Amino acid sequence: MxxxxxxxxxxxxxxxxxxxxxxxxxxxxxxxxxxxxxxxxxxxxxxxxxxxxxxxxxxxxxxxxxxxxxxxxxxxxxxxxxxxxxxxxxxYKALSLYEEVPAFLTEHGDKRLAVLSNGSRDMLEPLIAGSAIHGQITDIFSVDDIRKFKPSPAAYEYAHEQLGLDPGEVLFLSSNGWDIEGAKNIGFQTAWVNRSGQANEELDNRPDTVCEDLNGVSEWLEKQ
CATH class of the missing domain: 1.10.150.240 (Putative phosphatase; domain 2)
Incomplete structure (x- = not known):
């Protein structure tokens, strides 16, 4: 369960x-x-x-x-x-948010909201600070802090350690199938936001849910 x-x-x-x-x-x-x-x-x-x-x-x-x-x-x-x-x-410091992102974060503001990115802080911090989701993200975890790129297990373990939660209490969301594999590999629940309709990765794991956008993730969470 x-x-x-x-x-x-x-x-x-x-x-x-x-x-x-x-x-x-x-x-x-x-x-x-x-x-x-x-x-x-x-x-x-x-x-x-x-x-x-x-x-x-x-x-x-x-x-x-x-x-x-x-x-x-x-x-x-x-x-x-x-x-x-x-x-x-x-x-890269002024990329466009996907349309449903701000409302999704507002809807799930009762949970801890974090990012885990291969981006270095000189890219991530101005990007988030200059966007409509500034203030909604509670934690920015950059792999630059440990110098290990995703999908290295160390990258996901870093976020896990910082959160201080059981891995199963964390839902990791990514549009990249390889990223979902990496997160699932250390025990996170995973939601593949498959925006471009990619085929499943033929590795060892399957995501807990696959959705076209974050709205689909909300529907899945409601059923949990």
Whole structure:
């Protein structure tokens, strides 16, 4: 039987905030290549964080994100002008919230609300502080504090230790299937916010619930 959920822990990028809201800025800088740049940038950002975790060559996510941007620009044959890079990096501090996020957090304000992100604090703190959910998130857990990227077990254990709850009392929410696997691996309950309709990961675990957005998670929680 599932434990009563006392804390909701959210992934940030792609779960609460739309990483591809940077595409508008990219299009203003690079025209028709903007959308493709946004997609490739995100792909390499995830790859680089995973590779650095495997190789043991940690860098803060802000540096990983810039490295991924430079690679994407080179891959697409686009200029790597420093001012344009800086403009795009600043967009990561002003990503758009998904529409249902503020109301969802308000609805579940009786629970502890935290984020666990690969993002470094120089990215996360201004992003959250400048958004409509400022003040609703009680804890910001950055893997930069322990220098271990998700889905390393150490990243989720860090959040677990900080919360001081039984793992089964924590519901971890992410739009990334690999992230759900990592959280489930240490005993968190999990809600896969499968915004893009991805297929199940063929690893060892299955999420406790799969929803198209956070509204579906509310429906699931009501039944628990």
């Amino acid at each position: 599932n434990h009563k959920v006392k804390a909701l822990v959210f992934d940030v990028y792609g779960t609460l905030f739309d990483v591809h809201s940077v595409a508008a800025k990219a299009q203003s800088l690079y025209g028709r290549n903007g959308a493709e740049l946004s997609q490739l940038w995100r792909k390499k950002q995830l790859e680089y964080s995973t590779l650095r975790e495997v190789m043991g060559t940690y860098k803060p996510f802000s540096e990983v994100t810039r490295d991924a941007l430079v690679h994407a620009l080179h891959e697409l044959g686009l200029p790597t002008d420093q001012a344009q890079q800086d403009a795009l990096m600043e967009e």
